[in-house]
Amino acid sequence: MSDDHRPPAALDLLDRPPVPAGPAGPPEPGAPAHGLGRDGSLARDIGGYQAVIAIADPMTVRLTFIGAEGRPLPTVPGALRAGFAAQVKETKALARQVRATLAAERQRVEALMAAERTWPYGQWCRHYRDHPVTGRVAHGLIWEFEEPDGHWHTATPGEDVLVTVDGRALPVPPGGARVRLWHPVRALPGAVRAWRNFVTGNRMAQSFRQAFRETYRPGPPGAETDLRRGRFDGEARRVLAEGAWRVGCREGRARVTFERRAAGRWREEPPRAVPPPVFSEGMREADLFLRLAPAAEEDPSGAPSATAGIRADVLRRILPGTRIAGRCAVDGGFLVVRGGLRTYRVHLGSGDVLTEPGGERLRVGPARRTGRKGLFLPFEDEVLARVLGTAFLLAADHRITDEAVLRQITRGT
Template sequence: MSDDALPAEARADAGPGTVQAMLARACGSEKDGPRFALLLQEALPSAERLGTGALRELAPLLKHVNGLFARADVPIGYRERVDRRLRALLASVDEAYLPEGVLPVHDAWAAPLRERVRDAPSPDLTRFVRHLASLSAPRPTRAWHRACVALADEAAAREEVAECLRVLAEDEPHCPREDGPHTDFSCGYHHLVQPHHGDVARGLVWAAALTGGPEAVPRLRAVALRMGTAGRDLYEGPKVAGAAINALGAVDDPSALEALWRLRTPVTNRALRKQLDTALQAAAERQGITRAQLVERTVPAHGLGPDGSAERVLGDHTARVAVEGAAAVRTTFTGPGGRTSRTAPAAVKDGFPDELRRSKALAKEVRATLSSERARVEGLMSEDRVWPYAEWREFYRDHPVTGAVVRGLIWEFQGEDGLWRASLADPGGAAHVRLWHPIRAGVDEVRAWRERVVDEQVRQPFKQAFREIYVLTPAEEATAAYSNRYAAHIVHYRRLYALFKERGWQANFLGRHEGGHHGEARGEFGGGAWRACFHHEPAGDDGDWAIEHAATDQVRFERRHGGRWREAPLADVPPPVFSEAMRDVDLFVGVTSIAADPDWADRGEDRRAAYWREAGFGALTASAEVRRAALERILPRTKIAARCALDGRHLVVRGELRTYRIHLGSANVLMEPDGAYLCVVQGRRALGTLYLPFEDERLSLILSKAFLLAADHKITDASIRRQIGRVIT
């Protein structure tokens, strides 16, 4: 008989002695995890066929095997099936015994329950822990809910459950270096919860929510944030993070809804985002409202007053956190003499360190909410949402954070006559309200709003009056199913992928791996009813494993039908959805195209030089046309107005030494009279108090170059001076 296994016929009819030998042989391979698991997979089916009496005789050996296996270095794919069979066998012979490994042997988060099991074992406690480990789905059934609460009370384990959740949310993870030198390699990152303990951790999170209620909310949010986001020295744990998100959705308390709202921005994992949406949907259905209504009703106010500020008296000083406009949150300190400073005085730092820390934390939270609200409200541009006036006033105009975004926007108000009238200010007495979109307005109305925004120097939180609009072209009507408007561009792929993430699009990553030769980025619009798909692929043969450049292709649209997406003709796409989706694609191409790379001209006869020249100085896109419209209104107010003129697709700037043509799309510069390219990499400069109606990095770059070149005789940069030519001596 070989040392590796017994004959198949012996295993089939194995008695207690044979099973004992098979288990002993498996234990001899404990240092070789995969082999240990494979030998146990042969032995355990034979053990399962033994009678109850024979199994009881083998119970000490089974417990010994279980202890060795719990500590063995076994890959999760081998571990799960063996764990399940071992635990079932032990439960059949000793109901009060909790197999080692059901709770982690080392992890700190399980210590409260693990120590209780060790010091005061009981059948009730064992049943409770087994129940926790039985949860194999993100959302348990109602029967699991009821049994969990009853078993926790029978075991008197509520206190231990709450402490386990606290450790998961706050304490440092177990470092595997403590288990032996062979694990040193893994100490850069740690598992807060090992993958094979995900089910019991998930059950514990749900138990904490069911038994702790609203008191568990802050720690549930902390667990979701800690295990559902990247960027620290912890591996992500989407299984446990998903449990925390779903458990928050089951807590019927306003604090839980606020916690879910705050998770919307930092959680970017696609699967977790879906679970977050599901949790919000479930909470909305409980209240009889839509998910969109729930989101806007749970925007945290952070204790701010109606004016968007909160004050704390710290000795002789008053600390004030205030929302200033749609993009800034300031913390100021006012002393006894009325003098205000943005830095904390020494008396506050020394006398009130905890209060100062809380003020800084409040400012950080408000800043995050303001940024999130600005993005959320801009997302409404693709929807045809209509609010009852009272509802809009409560959750938008009068909200201390959202109101700062709302007050810089144009809204449409429907009067008793049924007509819609656009206004920057709230006229009062309207029946309904909706967000104004230029695609629903005529050319004259859009022009009038642009003039007014500039005349009154309104700084809008995002482009609205000057927003680009995109309508179907004859070519798109002909293709019917897809748009080639932004096809055949060469872009910097890493920048493109980062911009997908920034704008909330989901995309696979291009590479030399299987499936990495076709990219598809998807963005949802119209409140999630529509989806745009932007296709792209590696551009030629960069040679390296990592993709450096990508070539853009078609844009297609899909409509949601229940839980599925179906492709839709372009003609069926609502105009606001089409316009907003194509605006994003225009942004992707415009920002990441090699045409906007000022260093590309230095590559000599590069095979993509022709594309660089054509796209870098070609026809203006919709976003570039909007820059032109803004410059028409901004330039006359500047000190360089007499030196500037708009000529087709260029801003022409007359310097003391030469005349320059700045392309309004790429911001590339040509010099007259020979049309030589001028590389101005460090063209940005502070624009001081110059008013801009919206934030646009390319517009700021164009203006900064214009100011620089209008005074070209004062340029000190040797590289720029050398390019301008012999005129400079």
């Protein structure tokens, strides 16, 4: 972990009172390692060249061919295409297998956000921290480690050390100590803010939204699970928490139900009887489903969604370090961009652009990437990336050469 941009000490925010946790699950067989080393890489000698498969980050697997001079080559060397075609084909197939395993592990570990699962520390080290593939997912995530007194302390795996939010090393837990995946719904608001500072300050790419995850809690009596996104025609269900719970959206008003599986049957439970991580993840799934439903359209004039709020938080943290910082400001569910020709409001829920004054929709193509080299995002989010790309484009609107876009911009000015 980098020592730059450390947040202030916040261990007092992370010391949690004893909280019940689910029992440790059955031993896990672990994902295939594909012959990779603990660092997530493998090298093969082929015809005088070296082929290296490496997990570069939680989202990326690269296959690189290195020549005798030690320089990476942009493509497969011509000398290998004929005489060593079989070995090259086999190596490419292995790289595809590693990519598939990495994607499956990201999805599997994210699903554990809804589970009350714990692991003995020694087992967690074998199947998560030290695993060649799963380890690339586990590193960059936040975990909780139980003390003998029942308190949980939070840290992220560093280089052979567990790093706390203030950059200190957490004492190594005993082999039987319990470990669980950290969920922001269980944390105090100050702890969530501290970990978000840590993630962005250390440019820590997370395998999925964790520090910046949307959280949900039961609403007032009678409306504990209302998402208030209009009506929903049909019914949808999804199983959570390793099959122990099921969340559903029923026809009519967008009301979410929770069912627990007991003795082979599903039984609906009141919202306040649902464990907080299960409730939060279930509501998150339902909210996402309703926003993506064919009849759904996020109202730009309405209250920002939870996801738009997360994007706003990310933008407030990363924009000050960019060259367009002085031209951008977050305003509710919008990123306001002041260009040379007009001012624009980029909707954080959809990425749509409205012009000011007038509120007319501006249709722009895929935003160019110029000026965003090295820009860090703490998690993968296509809409957030599009919002940023659009902001860079419109902040320099006087340089736009696309006549169709320029006609829209100059209309009404």
